[in-house]
Amino acid sequence: MGLIGLITDFGLEDEYVGVMKAVILGRAPQATIVDVCHGVDPQDVLQAAYVLEAARRYFPAGSLHVVVVDPGVGTERAILIVEAGGQRFLAPDNGVLSFVLEPAFHPRCRILEPAAVTSGPVSATFHGRDLIAPAAGLLANGLDPEALGPEIPASKARRLEGLRPERTPEGALAGRVIHIDRFGNLITNIAAEDLPAGGAGVRIEAGGVRLEGLHRTYAEVPSGGLIALVGSRWLIEIAAAGDHAANRTGIEKGAPVLVEIRRGEPAR
Amino acid sequence: MGLIGLITDFGLEDEYVGVMKAVILGRAPQATIVDVCHGVDPQDVLQAAYVLEAARRYFPAGSLHVVVVDPGVGTERAILIVEAGGQRFLAPDNGVLSFVLEPAFHPRCRILEPAAVTSGPVSATFHGRDLIAPAAGLLANGLDPEALGPEIPASKARRLEGLRPERTPEGALAGRVIHIDRFGNLITNIAAEDLPAGGAGVRIEAGGVRLEGLHRTYAEVPSGGLIALVGSRWLIEIAAAGDHAANRTGIEKGAPVLVEIRRGEPAR
Amino acid sequence: MGLIGLITDFGLEDEYVGVMKAVILGRAPQATIVDVCHGVDPQDVLQAAYVLEAARRYFPAGSLHVVVVDPGVGTERAILIVEAGGQRFLAPDNGVLSFVLEPAFHPRCRILEPAAVTSGPVSATFHGRDLIAPAAGLLANGLDPEALGPEIPASKARRLEGLRPERTPEGALAGRVIHIDRFGNLITNIAAEDLPAGGAGVRIEAGGVRLEGLHRTYAEVPSGGLIALVGSRWLIEIAAAGDHAANRTGIEKGAPVLVEIRRGEPAR
Numbered sequence A, B, C: 001m002g003l004i005g006l007i008t009d010f011g012l013e014d015e016y017v018g019v020m021k022a023v024i025l026g027r028a029p030q031a032t033i034v035d036v037c038h039g040v041d042p043q044d045v046l047q048a049a050y051v052l053e054a055a056r057r058y059f060p061a062g063s064l065h066v067v068v069v070d071p072g073v074g075t076e077r078a079i080l081i082v083e084a085g086g087q088r089f090l091a092p093d094n095g096v097l098s099f100v101l102e103p104a105f106h107p108r109c110r111i112l113e114p115a116a117v118t119s120g121p122v123s124a125t126f127h128g129r130d131l132i133a134p135a136a137g138l139l140a141n142g143l144d145p146e147a148l149g150p151e152i153p154a155s156k157a158r159r160l161e162g163l164r165p166e167r168t169p170e171g172a173l174a175g176r177v178i179h180i181d182r183f184g185n186l187i188t189n190i191a192a193e194d195l196p197a198g199g200a201g202v203r204i205e206a207g208g209v210r211l212e213g214l215h216r217t218y219a220e221v222p223s224g225g226l227i228a229l230v231g232s233r234w235l236i237e238i239a240a241a242g243d244h245a246a247n248r249t250g251i252e253k254g255a256p257v258l259v260e261i262r263r264g265e266p267a268r
Helices: A016-027 A045-056 A127-140 A245-249 B016-027 B045-056 B127-140 B245-249 C016-027 C045-056 C127-140 C245-249
Strands: A004-008 A033-037 A064-068 A079-084 A087-092 A108-111 A173-180 A186-191 A202-206 A209-212 A226-230 A235-240 A256-261 B004-008 B033-037 B064-068 B079-084 B087-092 B108-111 B173-180 B186-191 B202-206 B209-212 B226-230 B235-240 B256-261 C004-008 C033-037 C064-068 C079-084 C087-092 C108-111 C173-180 C186-191 C202-206 C209-212 C226-230 C235-240 C256-261
Touching (some): A004 A016, A004 A045, A004 A127, A016 A033, A016 A064, A016 A127, A016 B045, A033 A045, A033 C016, A064 A127, A079 A127, A186 A245, A186 A256, A202 A235, A209 A226, A226 A245, A235 A245, B004 B016, B016 B033, B016 C033, B016 C045, B033 B045, B045 B064, B045 B173, B079 B127, B186 B245, B186 B256, B202 B235, B235 B245, B235 B256, C004 C016, C016 C033, C045 C064, C079 C127, C087 C127, C186 C256, C202 C235, C209 C226, C226 C245, C235 C256
Parallel strands (some): A004 A033, B004 B033, B004 B064, C004 C033, C064 C087
Antiparallel strands (some): A079 A087, A079 A108, A173 A186, A202 A209, A202 A256, A226 A235, B079 B087, B173 B256, B202 B256, B226 B235, C173 C256, C186 C235, C202 C209, C202 C256, C226 C235
């Protein structure tokens, strides 16, 4: 049957997430909801897109991902229902679904019709509760997405820019820090698969820090040592063994990261 | 069957919430628990009352709401079991159930007998785990509330003062900021239904800020602009578009808010 | 059937916990997962051991406890599957299971064979997702632990030192503060059962603070008053009524605590 994954920027200090769950479960009592992350920085659509990308591949086929990071709530921006890669996605049309809209996933897009999910009052500031959660409950309960709104070409849905690193004229990858996690690891948008296997001959630069090659684990170097490695999102991270790399280096979210690939040189 | 909603001031840094859930599910394995909010400020009974009021209407009929914000834990204060408005409520008798005790909900009140729910040790500092969670599990498992303790008149249960705004001699509403949410929105205790539809001719004052009329969405004004609007709790909020209103204005929780209603004047 | 309890140091700001749950539920769709605590200080194995000890006794028989606090992730440290006291435990072999490995629980230990749970890629930095969660799902789905790896003598599993207080030559108990909870209570590793019933003739010293006897509840003394009492973990705590004891006293996690027991003196 699949799970319902929830990603929001609501935090857990308020009742917003709990209320959305009550609405979903009120319509789909047998559903299982998984809190993927509610700690997205307020209105940071890019961060949410990456969280979804990190999480979705670990959900079973048939799962429904609900993403509510919605700076345009109450405006004319649409709410999308996307079927892609054997899963479903419900989110505002603000680019947060950029990754799953890629053609490889054969996305099918619909626009949610409010009247299809509720006849009650709709708060102009909480479509998550009044439109998206009811839609999620109906879908989880087996309703065909067709009943929720008209199909549009996937190419009409909004995409974010700057998701992936760029290739410089010299052949390096120019990316950036997209997230600092709880442990202080600096997560970049440069994927392991963009580098030679094992990171042979790779040099990473960010905020004045220069690191040679990739390590495999945090425990490989003395405590406090700065390393680059392939993190659990399969992206390049800068970490400090047993320490908080962001505090250690002063590097902030959004900082540019450059990866030079000197092919042919021996691995570290 | 309904859901079990949980509201506490335990936070999520410790095991307290998880242990309560284990106790509930140990007695009612088929129950579905929804974390409404565990970020109530420590021992802030008023805040918890408002969270419950914001959440309960989105839960299906038959739901059970468990509220553990309990400055008097271990003292002689009673634990209440309330049936009201088609739902059930379990909480210390400290006013946290004030809203659902209103006559319109036809509340029926009982006092939990500890011996009806446990024969084990009862921690003097954690009735949530040792008395309230077992009671919740038994209720969710179908036990009649009658089996848990004697009925008392609902009028005997404690109510909080100052829940609602007061009407000034000039006809304005004098309320206050009851909560600052994750986004920095200043949530007041003044309900949209107390104002003319759409907020026509309304002036809001708080902490030296004066706002004319109500907006509909955060996105209606330029970034950083201060507005008043009807928030998702259907209460008047002061917000800063794309910004943190509390930080912007320096207004704190508890600050007085005055709403003048100049009927007859044109809407903004 | 039992529950699955989760203890990690992942926090809730990132997707790590949610992804583990998706993996578990992908293999055991009918399982019920309880978040015990994800706020363990990063890599604090001792704190996690105490959280598990505080929580496990409130879980029904047959429950599975999954603990991922794993400073050695990606190194040769083993992952343990332990059956003890009618419950099961999955965790890195770093001492976090010290309490349940005590002989009284008749522990049986196995070492997880990665090949028994996955044929997919294993991140060197997230065994929680790629090895422990799949194992948890398989166990929750009824797989015999025997299928997951070879048995080892429980005596070979790692234990932490300094878990319990020491007896001084004068007969006092020398322990320490092991945790400061959300309310600011200073939780020590000195158990109520190590003291005379009711704390008669007991004197507690920590960080220059000296307290006589044990109180029963926070509400027993005037607001702000410092007291020692038996907390909900059945351990001695230092608390400030209606206040934050850690902030009040400046006492930090790890600080030594001395309890003198002057038997024969009258109780406070």
